Amino acid sequence: MIQHPFTNTTARIKLLINSSPxxxxxxxxxxxxxxxxxxxxxxxxxxxGSVAPTAVPLTFFDVIWLYLPPVERLFFYPFPHPTSHFLSxxxxxxxxxxxxxxxxxxxxxxxxxxxxxxxDRFELFFSDATSPGVRFTVAECSDAQNAAGxxxxxxxxxxxxxxxxxxxxxxxxxxxCTDSPPPPRPPPVFAVQVTVFxxxxxxxxxxxxxxxxDGSSIMRFMRCWSASAAAGAPAPAAAAVVVVDRTLVPDxxxxxSTFYEGVSEMRGSDGHGAAxxxxxxxxxxxxxxxxxxxxxxxxxxxxxxxxxxxxxxxVTFAFAFVGYVRAKRAAAGEAAHMGFAADFRSRMRPPLxxxxxxxxxxxxxxxxxxxxxxxxxxxxxxxxxxGRAIGGLGKSLESARDWLRGFKSRAAGLILTVAGSPKxxxxxxxxxxxxPAKVEVVSVANTGAVAVAESRDEEGGVxxxxxxxxxxxxxxxxxxxxxxxxxxxxxxL
Numbered sequence: 001m002i003q004h005p006f007t008n009t010t011a012r013i014k015l016l017i018n019s020s021p022x023x024x025x026x027x028x029x030x031x032x033x034x035x036x037x038x039x040x041x042x043x044x045x046x047x048x049g050s051v052a053p054t055a056v057p058l059t060f061f062d063v064i065w066l067y068l069p070p071v072e073r074l075f076f077y078p079f080p081h082p083t084s085h086f087l088s089x090x091x092x093x094x095x096x097x098x099x100x101x102x103x104x105x106x107x108x109x110x111x112x113x114x115x116x117x118x119x120d121r122f123e124l125f126f127s128d129a130t131s132p133g134v135r136f137t138v139a140e141c142s143d144a145q146n147a148a149g150x151x152x153x154x155x156x157x158x159x160x161x162x163x164x165x166x167x168x169x170x171x172x173x174x175x176x177c178t179d180s181p182p183p184p185r186p187p188p189v190f191a192v193q194v195t196v197f198x199x200x201x202x203x204x205x206x207x208x209x210x211x212x213x214d215g216s217s218i219m220r221f222m223r224c225w226s227a228s229a230a231a232g233a234p235a236p237a238a239a240a241v242v243v244v245d246r247t248l249v250p251d252x253x254x255x256x257s258t259f260y261e262g263v264s265e266m267r268g269s270d271g272h273g274a275a276x277x278x279x280x281x282x283x284x285x286x287x288x289x290x291x292x293x294x295x296x297x298x299x300x301x302x303x304x305x306x307x308x309x310x311x312x313x314x315v316t317f318a319f320a321f322v323g324y325v326r327a328k329r330a331a332a333g334e335a336a337h338m339g340f341a342a343d344f345r346s347r348m349r350p351p352l353x354x355x356x357x358x359x360x361x362x363x364x365x366x367x368x369x370x371x372x373x374x375x376x377x378x379x380x381x382x383x384x385x386x387g388r389a390i391g392g393l394g395k396s397l398e399s400a401r402d403w404l405r406g407f408k409s410r411a412a413g414l415i416l417t418v419a420g421s422p423k424x425x426x427x428x429x430x431x432x433x434x435x436p437a438k439v440e441v442v443s444v445a446n447t448g449a450v451a452v453a454e455s456r457d458e459e460g461g462v463x464x465x466x467x468x469x470x471x472x473x474x475x476x477x478x479x480x481x482x483x484x485x486x487x488x489x490x491x492x493l
Contacts (some may be wrong), residue, residue, distance in 0.1 A: 026264050029484040035150070036139040036195050037054040039087075044095055045109050045133035046102040053127040056107055056212060057115065057246050060400065061344070062361040063122060065210035066263050071218070071419065072169045072443035073202040073426070076155040077449050079432045083140045083196045094194070094431065095136065097228035102134065104242040105357060108190040109133045120260050122187070124212065125180045135191040137170050144198045151197035157439045159281035162445045168195050169205045169442060201437070214359045216343065219356075219424040230432035243355045249348070255400045262404040266468075282445050282467040283482045286439075287316065289460035294487040295319065299383045308387030312422060313452075316462045318382035320364070320450045322373045323479045324416045326470040330370030333367075335413035338386060340367045342393050348481055363403050370414060417449040427456045440465055 058066070079086065082272035102109045107124045111131050115121035125131070141147040154160055154168070170209050189209040196202045208218050278441035287295070295315040303310070321338045330336060345352040352360055366385035373382055420426070426439040441451035445467025455461030467477060 022127070024435050034142060035164055037142040039083075039138040039140060041135065041137045042095075042189075043103070043133040044098050044136045045128070045131065047099055048128050050103045051106045051126055051128075052126070054106065054110075054127075055115075055230045056110070056124040056244050056358075057168065058122045058219045058256075059246050059249040059358065060251055060259050061214075061249060061361065062211045063256055064259045064263060064404070065359065066122065066260075067267055068210055068263075069443060069447060070172050070207045070209050071215070072205070074165065074168055074438075074440045075163050075206075075426075075429055075436045076151070076438040076440075077202050077204070077431070077436055078200075079196070079433055080199055081104050086194075086196050087138070087203065091138065091194075093232055094229050095264060096233075098134065098136070098192070098225055101221065101225040101228055105224070107244060107357065108208070109222065110212075111186055112189050112209060112211065116478065122211070126311055128493050132186050132188040135170060135172075135188045137191070137193040138196075138197060139193060140196040145359055147197040148200040149414040151201040151203075151321075154203070155201065157284040157286065157438065157463075157465075159283040159470070159473055162280045162282050162442065165282055165442045165445075168193065168203045170207050172207050174186045190429060202433070204210045204431070207443075210359070212343070212359075213357055214343075215420055215424055216360045217357045217359075219426060219429075220355075222429045223425065226431045230430055232432075237283055239358070241350065241355045242357045243353050244357050246358070248352055248356065249358075249360070253401065255397075258401050259404060262408075278289070279470050280445055281470055281473050282440065282442060282465065283473060283477070284451075284463050284465035284479075286416040286455055286457070287319065287464070287484075288455070288459050291484060292316070292460060292462060295379065299380050300376065300378065300489075301389075302380045303384055303423070308391050309386065310383065310387060312460070314383050314387050314390070315379075316422070316464065317366075317386050317418060318379050318463050319483065320418075320452070320466070321382045321386070322378045323483075324377075324450065324466070325370050325373045325414060326479055327468055327475040328414055329475075330373075330414050334370045335410070336368050336373060337413050337415040338369040338382075338418070339363050339407070339410070339415060340386075340418035342390070342395070347393075347397070362397070362400065363406060364393055365406055365410065365442060415448070417447070418452055419444050419447075419449045420452045422452060422454045422462050424453060426453045442467070 059132040109131055110126040113123060113125055115123045141150060145151070154164060170193035171189055171402050172189065174185055189212045191207045193205040193470060195205065205223070268483045284450060292312055292315060296312070299315055299318070300310045308314070317338060317340060321336070325336050340363070342364045343360065344362050345354065345356060345360045348360070366382070366389040368381055368385045372378065427435050431438060434455065438456070444451045444465065449466070451465040453463045455463055466476070
């Protein structure tokens with residue numbers, strides 16, 4: 001097995017931490033390190049009076065996410081300035097542009113509540129008086145002396161402690177209720193945390209309740225907000241066209257009630273993310289354009305005669321699926337499943353506009369015997385299963401009532417889900433500091449998913465990120481490097 005420089009990646013950062021008097025005093029290990037110091041927390045809402053009181057009912061696409069954990073992203077940016085410069089020169093425009101962007105994207109500042117008309121119906125209600133707004137937190141690295149090394153470590157694709165990354169993520173948990181009166185506002189559905197690593201970089205962390213919107217919607221908001229911040233003025237009108245009309249999503253068979261009954265079983269979860277194992281690490285892996293093309297060529301040459309469209313998505317998902325199953329050392333005969341989201345905007349009749357803000361994705365499943373992914377043809381087997389699943393999706397919603405049943409029927413096997421897409425354009429989020437150095441979906445470390453995005457470095461490449469216990473990450477890393485070496489040495493595989 002090839003040995004690679006990722007194997008002992010934490011040695012450098014542990015040495016850095018333990019050499020710091022400030023950090024070493026609180027802990028001898030990076031997993032319990034207190035990384036950040038809070039500067040301020042505030043609430044950002046649309047300008048008062050700019051949005052009329054509005055109720056946006058959840059559709060069946062939305063309610064399926066009601067009790068699931070939020071989606072959490074980290075955007076890492078080089079920022080060679082002290083914290084004081086950020087606070088005086090950038091923070092005011094960051095807040096004001098957020099407020100202005102929320103005029104169009106007001107569901108992100110709304111209150112998620114049961115509908116007054118029915119106990120099993122939920123809605124996003126916005127009003128100046130009652131809505132929680134966006135929780136906005138500013139923090140900085142608690143050890144300025146070592147901030148550069150810490151930022152470089154955390155912005156690197158190599159394995160990093162999930163416990164450190166999570167300190168850069170804002171919380172959607174209810175606020176502390178000890179401060180009363182007045183009574184605390186209800187928890188937000190969207191939160192932002194900006195953490196400054198003085199004279200090195202900063203991290204914009206976001207957390208969004210998935211019942212509010214899907215990945216393409218939240219990324220459209222992020223591009224709108226960042227463009228407004230970079231310009232120092234409201235985003236262009238064309239970029240702020242947002243459609244929230246839920247009557248565009250018909251539900252003649254009351255799929256909502258079926259979904260609500262199913263997801264109500266998850267009500268015991270706090271919905272803010274599960275505890276993370278102390279030894280869990282997060283890493284991301286890049287497939288360059290030439291590797292993606294080599295995978296396509298190899299799979300197409302060896303796949304069964306029943307053709308399917310061997311796309312970038314198919315081979316990327318297949319690559320991640322095989323690596324994950326091998327890292328988990330699935331037993332012979334164990335079923336393995338990959339679940340990923342399909343965008344239904346264009347599949348609705350009539351189609352929904354691209355500007356629709358909310359959830360409009362449905363699940364797609366690829367099912368295989370885990371043992372079949374362990375052999376030389378593992379990638380081909382996975383790609384065929386994924387390609388067939390996508391090809392059989394169709395353009396109707398006739399099977400929507402069975403979506404939850406599909407998840408539950410696969411719960412006994414090994415299942416990997418997908419967050420993100422190479423089409424989201426996460427590296428286009430520029431607040432005026434340049435493109436991100438790294439973007440990670442850290443919530444997948446808790447949810448048993450893999451994050452997929454476009455490559456930062458070249459068009460046509462992709463990035464895959466996931467969180468695993470250290471021993472399993474070692475297996476995935478070796479699989480990644482062995483696969484790339486094989487593709488480089490033998491492009492025809």
